[in-house]
Amino acid sequence: MNTQREFLLAQLKDQHFDLMVIGGGITGAGIALDAATRGLRVALVEKGDFASGTSSKSTKLIHGGLRYLKQLELKVVKEVGQERAIVHRLAPHLVRPEKMLLPIYKGGTFGKKGTSIGLWLYDFLAGVKGADKRQMLAKEQTLQLEPLLHAQGLQGGGFYAEYRTDDARLTIEVIKTAMRFGAICLNYVQLTDLMEENGKLKGAVCLDVNTGQTFQFTATTFVNAAGPWVDGLREKDKSLNNKRLFLSKGTHIVVPWERLPLKHSVYFDVAGGRMIFAIPRQRATYIGTTDTPFKGDIDQVFAEKPEIEYLLNAANAIFPMAQLTADDVESTWAGLRPLIYEEGKSAGEMSRKDEIFISNSGLISVAGGKLTGYRKMAQKLVDLVLKMQKQAGIICLTKQVALAEDAFEDFSQVIDFHKDIELKLNGFSSPFITANYLVENYGKIALKIIDDAFAQGSRTDEALILAELRHCLENELVLTPTDFFERRTGLLYFNIQRARQHLESVLAAFQAEMHWPQERVIAERQKILDLMERLRPL
Numbered sequence: 001m002n003t004q005r006e007f008l009l010a011q012l013k014d015q016h017f018d019l020m021v022i023g024g025g026i027t028g029a030g031i032a033l034d035a036a037t038r039g040l041r042v043a044l045v046e047k048g049d050f051a052s053g054t055s056s057k058s059t060k061l062i063h064g065g066l067r068y069l070k071q072l073e074l075k076v077v078k079e080v081g082q083e084r085a086i087v088h089r090l091a092p093h094l095v096r097p098e099k100m101l102l103p104i105y106k107g108g109t110f111g112k113k114g115t116s117i118g119l120w121l122y123d124f125l126a127g128v129k130g131a132d133k134r135q136m137l138a139k140e141q142t143l144q145l146e147p148l149l150h151a152q153g154l155q156g157g158g159f160y161a162e163y164r165t166d167d168a169r170l171t172i173e174v175i176k177t178a179m180r181f182g183a184i185c186l187n188y189v190q191l192t193d194l195m196e197e198n199g200k201l202k203g204a205v206c207l208d209v210n211t212g213q214t215f216q217f218t219a220t221t222f223v224n225a226a227g228p229w230v231d232g233l234r235e236k237d238k239s240l241n242n243k244r245l246f247l248s249k250g251t252h253i254v255v256p257w258e259r260l261p262l263k264h265s266v267y268f269d270v271a272g273g274r275m276i277f278a279i280p281r282q283r284a285t286y287i288g289t290t291d292t293p294f295k296g297d298i299d300q301v302f303a304e305k306p307e308i309e310y311l312l313n314a315a316n317a318i319f320p321m322a323q324l325t326a327d328d329v330e331s332t333w334a335g336l337r338p339l340i341y342e343e344g345k346s347a348g349e350m351s352r353k354d355e356i357f358i359s360n361s362g363l364i365s366v367a368g369g370k371l372t373g374y375r376k377m378a379q380k381l382v383d384l385v386l387k388m389q390k391q392a393g394i395i396c397l398t399k400q401v402a403l404a405e406d407a408f409e410d411f412s413q414v415i416d417f418h419k420d421i422e423l424k425l426n427g428f429s430s431p432f433i434t435a436n437y438l439v440e441n442y443g444k445i446a447l448k449i450i451d452d453a454f455a456q457g458s459r460t461d462e463a464l465i466l467a468e469l470r471h472c473l474e475n476e477l478v479l480t481p482t483d484f485f486e487r488r489t490g491l492l493y494f495n496i497q498r499a500r501q502h503l504e505s506v507l508a509a510f511q512a513e514m515h516w517p518q519e520r521v522i523a524e525r526q527k528i529l530d531l532m533e534r535l536r537p538l
Contacts, residue, residue, distance in 0.1 A: 004474070004475075004477065005186070005210075005477060005479075008184055008185070008186050008477075009186065009208065009215075011184045012043055012045075012184050012186060012189075012206075012215070012217060013215040013216075013217065014215065014216060014217060015043075015184075015217050015218075016041075016217070016218045016219065016220075017041050017042060017043045017184075017217065017218070017219040017220070018035070018040040018041045018042060018219070018220050018221065018389070019031075019035050019040050019041070019042040019043075019219060019220070019221050019222075019223065019382075019385055020042075020043050020044075020045070020204065020217070020219035020221070020222050020223070021035075021042065021043070021044040021045075021223045021225055022044075022045060022191050022204075022222065022223065022224050022225065022226055022233060023044075023046060023224065023225035023226035023227060023229070023230075024044060024045070024046025024048075024049075024050040024051065024052075024171070024175065024185065024187055025046075025050075025051055025053055025054055025055035025171060025225065025226075025227050026051065026055040026167065026170065026171045026174065026371055026374040027055075027225045027227070027366060027369065027374055027377055027378065028044055028046070028223075028225035028226075029044070029050070029051075029055075029171050029174040029175045029178060029185075029374075030174055030374040030375055030377065030378030030398075031044075031223055031225055031366075031377075031378045031381055031382060032044040032174075032175070032178040032183045032185060033174050033175075033177055033178035033181065033183070033378065033398060033401065034375075034378040034379055034381075034382040034396060034397075034398050035183070035382050035385070036178050036181035036182050036183040037181050037396075037397040037398060037401055038382060038386070038394045038395075038396070038397065039394065040382075040385075041182075042178075042182075042183045042184070043183065043184040043185070043186075043217070043219070044175075044178070044183060044184070044185040044186070045186055045189040045190075045191060045206055046185075046186070046187045046188070046189065047188070047189065047190035047191070047209070047229075048187065048188065049187045049188065049479070049480070049482070049483045049487060050168075050171055050172055050175055050185075050187050050477070050487070051167065051168040051171035051172065051487055052487065053227045053228060053229070053335070053336070054227045054228060054335045054336055054337065054338065055167050055168065055171045055227070055371070056167055056168035056171070056333075056335070056486070056487050057167075057250070057252075057301075057333050057334060057335020057336070058167045058250075058335065058371050059250070059252065059277055059279075059288055059289055060164060060165055060166055060167050060279075060281075060286075061098070061162055061163065061164055061165065061277070061279075061371075061372075062083075062084050062087055062088065062095050062162070062163035062164070062165050062371065062372045063080075063084065063100075063162040063163065063372060064077055064080050064081035064084060064122060064125070064126050064162070064372065066102075066118065066119075066122055066160075066267070069118050069121060069122060073353070074125060075353075076353055076370075076373075077122065077125050077126070078125040078126065079373060079376055080370055080372040080373040080376075081122065081125050081126025081127070081128075082125075082126055082127055083372050083373055083375060083376055084126065084162070084163050084372055085126075085127065086375065086399055087163070087165075087170075087372070087375065087403075088163050088411070089410075090399075090401065090402050090403045090407075091170065091173060091402070091403035091404060091407075091443075092408050092410055092411040092413070092414050093404070093408055093414045093417075093439055093440060093443040093444075094165055094166065094169055094170055094173060094403070094440060094443070095163050095164075095165045095170070096163060096164050096165070096411070096414075096440070097132070097161060097162075097163060097411065098161075098162045098163055098164040098265050098279075099159060099160070099161060099162070099264050099265065100159070100160055100161070100162045100264070100265050100266070100267050101142070101145055101146055101157055101158075101159055101264045101265065101266050101267070102115060102119075102157060102158040102159075102160070102266075102267045102268070103142055103146070103149050103154060103156075103157045103266065103268055103318070104142075104154070104155045104156050104157055104158065105150075105153045105154055105155065105269060106153045106155055107153070108269045109269045109273060109275060110158075110269075111155075112136070112155055112156055115136070115158045116134075116136050116158070119134035119136075119158045119160050120134060122134070122160065123160070123161075128160075128161055132160075132161035133160075133161075134158055134159065134160040134161075135158070135159040135160075136156065136157075136158055136159075137156050137157040137158070137159055138156050139151075139154050139155060139156050141156075141157070142154060142156055142157035145157070145159065145263060145264060146262065146263055146264055146266060147263075148260070148261070148262065148319045148321055148322060149266070149318060149319065150317070150318050150319070150320050159264075162265070164265070164279065164281070165371075166440065166441070166490055167371055168486075168487040168488070168490065169440075169441055169487075169488070169490070170371075170403070172476055172487070172488065173403040173404060174374075174403060176405075176475070176476065177401060177402075177403050177404075180405065181401075185477075186477070187477055187479065187483075188208070188209040188210050188479055189206050189207070189208055189209065190206060190207045190209055191204050191205070191206050191233070192205050192206060192207050192214065193205040193236075194222075194236060194237060194361075194363075195216070195218075196361060199360065199361060200361055200362050201219075201222050201237075201361045201362045201363055202218055202219075203216055203217060203218035203219065204216065204217060204219070204222070210479060220389060221362065221364065221385050221388060221389065222362065222363050222364065223364045223365075223366065223381065223385070224237075224363055224364065224365040224366070225365075225366050227336075227338050227367075228245065228247055228298045228336040228338045229298065230245060230338060230365050230366075230367045231244055231245050233363070233365070234357070234359070234363070234365055237359050237361055237363045238359075238361075239357070239359030239360065239361065239363060239365075243340070243341075243355070243357060244340075244341055245338045245339065245340065245341065245367055246293070246339045246340065246341040247293070247294040247295075247298065247336045247337070247338060247339070248291055248292065248293060248294060248336065248337040248339055249290060249291075249292050249293070249294040249301065249307075249334060249335070249336055249337075250288060250289035250290055250291060250334065250335055250336075250337060251288060251289060251290045251303045251304075251307040251308070251311065251332065251333070251334040252286050252287065252288030252289050252303075252311075252332060252333050252334070253286065253287050253288065253303070253308055253311050253312070253329050253331075253332050254284050254285070254286045254287075254329065254330050254331045254332065254493055254494060255284065255285055255286075255287070255324055255328045255329060255330060256283070256284060256285075256328065256330060257280055257282075257283055257284055257285050259285075259322060259324060259328045260278065260280075260285040260287075260315065260319060260322050260324065261280075261285075262278060262279075262280045262285055263280075264280075265277060265278065265279040265280065266278045266279075266318075268314075268318045269318075270314040270317070271314075271317075274291065276288065276289065276311070276314050276315075277289070278315060278318075278319070281494060282434060282436055282437055282440075282494060282495075283432075283434075283494070283495060284330065284494045284495070286493075286494075287311050287312075287314070287315050288311060290307050290310060290311070291337075292307075294336055298336060301334050301335060301336055302332070302334050302534045302535070302537065303332035303333065303334045303535070303537060304334075304537065305537060305538065307334070308326065308329060308332060308537070308538070309326070312324050312325070312326065312329070326538045327538075329536060329538060330496055330497075330536070331492060331493050331494070331496050331535045331536060332535050332536065332537070333493055333535065338367050338368065339367075339368060340353070340355050340367060340368045353368055353369065354366060354367065354368040354369030354373070354377050354380075355367060355368050356380075356381060356384065364381065364384070364385070366381055375398055375399075378398070379396045379398065382396070383396070404443045404444070406443070406444045406445075407443075408443065408444070414439065417439060417444065417446075418435050418436070418439055419435075420447070421435040421438055421439055421446055421447065421450070422435045424447065424450045425438075425450065427459050428453075428459045428460070428461070428464065429459060429460055429461070430460065430461035430464060431461070432461055432495055432497070432498040432501075433461055433464050437495075438450070441468075441488075441489060441490070442468075442471070445471060448471070449464070449467045449468055449471055450464070450467070452467035452470060452471070453466070453467040461498070461501075461502070462502055462505050465498070465502045465505070465506065466502075466505060466506070466509055468484075468488075468489060469484055469506055469509055470509075472484055472488045472489075473513055476488055479514075480510075480524060480527075481503070481506055481507060481510060481524050481527075481528055482524075482527060482528060482531060484506065485499045485506070485528065486531070492531065492532065492535060493535075496532065496535070496536075499528075499532075500532070503525070503528060507521055507524060507525055510524065
C-alpha cells in the first residue's frame, strides 16, 4: 500500500462528513469536486477503480447528442451542448475539438434539408460560433473530406463541431482536482452496510478491498451515484420502487487505423434507424456503439461476437473499400447505460435525462444523464444538498476550476506544447509512443514523465512506460496493473500490443513498489491475460 492511500484511509475512518458520495464514476467525481469547492467536507468511495464502470466505457465524446433532436429533447441538447465548451475550456488537453462528418444518403435518417435545419438548431442551442458552425457539403465535397465513404446514394453531408475525450482520464482528473480542494476520494472501498438512527441514514460500514479491513464513518447526507449499481444500493436502503433503472449495453470495437484510415470522425446510419460513430484516435480507429437491453451480471460486461459482427457489417456497408473482418479487431469494450425505465420504449428511445430520487431515509440517488453533462448534474445535486442542509448563498464555482494542477489556458497552448514534446521525444527508440498520446493523457505532466525516463539513463519505450507508471502510482491511486493498462493509459483498448510487450516490466515494478509476494504477481498476470482474451472474443 502506498503512503498516499494510507493517508487517505486515515482521513476516512471514523470521521464525519457533510457529504458522502458512493460511486467513483464521472457523476460521483463531479459531485465531490463541486461540493469540495463550496467548502463542504466531502468523501467519495468506489468499490472498484475510479471510472471502472460506465465512465470508461462510453464513446469517449463530449458531444451534444445530435440524435436527441429526433426525440425533441431540446433542453438536453441545449444543456449538454453548452457544457461542451465549458469542459473544453477547463481541460483543453483532454477535451479536444473533433470535426464530425454526417454523410447524407438517399432514404437515410436525415435528408439534406432536415440535416441542414437540425445542425443549424444544434449549433444554435449549443451556442456554437465562428468556424465551428455547421457546413453543408455537396456529394463531391463530402467524398473529398472522406474518400472511403460509399458513393452510391450519397447526396452530400453535414460537417459540424464536437469534442473527443478519454472518459476514464477525465474522471481521474476530476477526482484529483476534488482532492486538491480537500475531498477524500478512495477507490477499492466497498460500502457493505448502511447505518440508520430513527429511520434516517447516519453512517456506513465499508470494506477496504485491498486489505480486507472494515471501518465506519458518518455523514450528514449520502449520495448514491453508483451508475448501473444505483438500484442495488436503493435495495439495501429499502427504497427501490417503480422508478428504476433500465440498463442498455453499448459495445465498441477497435481496429488499426491502417485498416480504416479515416480523415475525420464519421457519424452514420445503419439499418434499423440507429446511428454509429467511426472515430480515428492516434494509431487506431474505433467504431460504436450498440444499444441493446442488458439483463446479465453487471460486474461482467464484455463485447459478444454478434455485437462485433454487427459493428463490422455496419462499417463495411458505409466504408466498402475497407472490408474489415474479425481478424482486424484488436480490442473491444462494452459498458452499460443506466437509463430511467420508460414503459413501452426501446433502449434507443429512452431519455438520457438525469433524475434524482430521495428516499425516506434521506439517501439521494442520481441516475441517467450523459458524460457531457456531468458538471451540470453535479451542480444541480449539490444545490439540492445545500438546500436540505439549510446552507444558502454558496454558489457553484466549477465553471472556473481547471481540471489540471498546471493547466493550459487554451487549446493553442496545447498545440505549442505538442511541438515541445515532439522535440523531447527525438531519439527515443519507441514504435508506440507519440506526443499526442502523452499530452492527451497527462497534459503538462508529459514533460516530467519524459524527464523521469531520461533520468533512468534510457531512451527506450520501456523507460517511458515505467515513468508513466511511477507517475500513476504516486499521484493517481493505481493499485493494480489493470488500473494502469486499462484506465490510466487506455492501452488495453487503443494499443494492446504495447501493453503485452511491457507486461512483465510493469508487473516487476508493481512487485517492487507494493512488496507483493510471487503469488500476487502470478494472480495479477493471469488477470491481465484473461482480460486481454475477453476484450477480443473471436
